[in-house]
Amino acid sequence: EVQLEESGGGLVKPGGSLRLSCAASGFLFSNAWMSWVRQAPGKGLEWVGHIKRKTDGGTTDYAAPVKGRFTISRDDSKDTLYLQMNSLKSEDTAVYYCTTVPGDWGQGTLVTVSS
Amino acid sequence: EIVLTQSPGTLSLSPGERATLSCRASQSVSSSYLAWYQQKPAQAPRLLIYATSSRATGIPDRFSGSGSGTDFILTISRLEPEDFAVYYCQQYGSSLTFGGGTKVEIK
Numbered sequence: 001e002v003q004l005e006e007s008g009g010g011l012v013k014p015g016g017s018l019r020l021s022c023a024a025s026g027f028l029f030s031n032a033w034m035s036w037v038r039q040a041p042g043k044g045l046e047w048v049g050h051i052k053r054k055t056d057g058g059t060t061d062y063a064a065p066v067k068g069r070f071t072i073s074r075d076d077s078k079d080t081l082y083l084q085m086n087s088l089k090s091e092d093t094a095v096y097y098c099t100t101v102p103g104d105w106g107q108g109t110l111v112t113v114s115s
Numbered sequence: 116e117i118v119l120t121q122s123p124g125t126l127s128l129s130p131g132e133r134a135t136l137s138c139r140a141s142q143s144v145s146s147s148y149l150a151w152y153q154q155k156p157a158q159a160p161r162l163l164i165y166a167t168s169s170r171a172t173g174i175p176d177r178f179s180g181s182g183s184g185t186d187f188i189l190t191i192s193r194l195e196p197e198d199f200a201v202y203y204c205q206q207y208g209s210s211l212t213f214g215g216g217t218k219v220e221i222k
Contacts, residue, residue, distance in 0.1 A: 044213065044214075045160065045213040106159065
């Protein structure tokens, strides 16, 4: 059974940083394209960014609102995906989901950016 | 960036009725890279359909997907009570984007 478990969410002040982790199990993580998707309260789904598997170059791509502030990385030896978020803004407040592309989702972790 | 527009925004139907949800892309999407998700309140989205028409594991056959190019459809042949939810399309052929969602509500 595929399992994705996000962690690292919480309350952070504007301008602050946070790192989210996503522990994966039940599938060959190193073979998967992985993404982060967020959902602001009462809103729809917003793609944040994704990372390809290493055999496809391991490259990343980001949505315009987060480009230059967020960084996605992966550690295939630990079956873990990361999202480093810097220079956080109030509009980054959302539940952040880790997902395979396409396919399975974690339960999400809430990030609240507020003073 | 490929923009996905879903219509209608809200669909009011009764159990047993047929639901037809539309997803229109701003440019052509490869049929291999179009997916549909269902999301219920306070839950993570669940994959229903991938590659336009392939049902994900465990998805009932009342859910079907079709389309090509810029126009894609999700059909629910007979609505069950548990199908009332929000549905999103996603393309993953040119980066990734989501549609704005269609809420299927009980009439």
